Amino acid sequence: WLNTPGDRPISLSGLRGHVVLVDFWTYSCINCQRTLPHVEAWYRTYAGSGFDVVGVHTPEFAFEHVRSNVRSAAMQLGVHYPVALDNQYSTWNAYLNNYWPAEYLIxxxxxxxxxxxGEGNYGQxxxxxxxxxxxxxxTVVLPPRTDxxxxxxxxxxxxxxxxxxxxxxxLVGETIVPDSPLTYHPPSTLPLDGYAYGGQWSIGNEASTAGSGATLELEFSAKDVYLVLAVPVRCRWP
Incomplete structure (x- = not known):
């Protein structure tokens, strides 16, 4: 757990009598990132009126299982309400959930x-x-709505x-060879939303590792493009 006294667990049964929002998220999800300011605002605004938020961080990728990564991301994203680390998907499966973000109001x-x-529908x-x-x-006197x-x-x-x-x-271009370094050649043009590898890449199940002369091309429709990147881990064995 994060953002609880001593990072100790809390239970929904202990919040009985309160209105509780259970919010499923994962920190690399852009849709979650756009939703979190609304959830945090509700938490700050209605906490004194019998309202609680319990975040459930269910990781999509391996690096999101790392507690320190989640803690750092929560701080950067301004998340101050309690967050359960659902690395084994136990809470996700108990709710039969399939989406990031997802809100369950109890x-x-x-x-x-x-x-x-998904995101949106905040007013509702x-x-x-x-x-x-x-x-x-x-008899509760509610504060003004959030903005x-x-x-x-x-x-x-x-x-x-x-x-x-x-x-x-x-993916546009050559058929990939899983889990093996290979030199790829991007096509001269890409369709909208298409992407292609160039240079040497090793394509894994969750991620792709760039090698010599690697390029990545994407034909996108958006204001900005964000990449989830990590420095390769090099281990020295005795």
Whole structure:
């Protein structure tokens, strides 16, 4: 756990009587990153009115299993509410969840009353929060609604692109050879959302490792492009 006293676990049963938002996220997910400011704002705004947030960080990639990475990302993203580290997917599977981000809103009796998958619909979710808070405590005086800008893209953009062969799509060019260094030759043109390798690459299940003369080309429709990168780990054995 993160952001709890002594990083000790908390339980939903211990929050009975409160309205609780269970938020599934993983820190490299851009959709989650755009959702987190809204979740944090609800936590700050309604914490004194009987509202709690429990984040569930369920990793998509191997590097997201590392506790120090998650802690650092949570600090950078401004996450201050309790976060469960769901490395074994036990909570994810218990909720039969399939999406990042995903919000499950639970009333004071412990019943799930609202579910939302993906980013957006923040106004609707906040309305449900306020309704459940007044249902749980009819005398509560709620603060004004939050006013975090909605950064959900309104135009079609290039989707999240996976470079490992485990979830590969939109690859253009030669057929890859899994888990083996090979020199690739990109085509002269790419279709929208297509990508191609150039130079030497080793294509793994989750990630691709660049070698000599490596290039990566993407024909994208977006304001910015972000890459998830890591320096190769070199071990010295005795």
């Amino acid at each position: 009333d004071g009796r412990g019943e799930v009353r609202h579910v939302d998958f 979710t906040e309305t449900f929060i306020r309704t459940l808070l007044t249902t749980a405590n009819p 975090v800008p909605d950064a959900t893209p309104t135009e079609q953009t290039t989707p999240e692109t996976y470079l490992g062969y485990g979830h590969q799509s939109n």
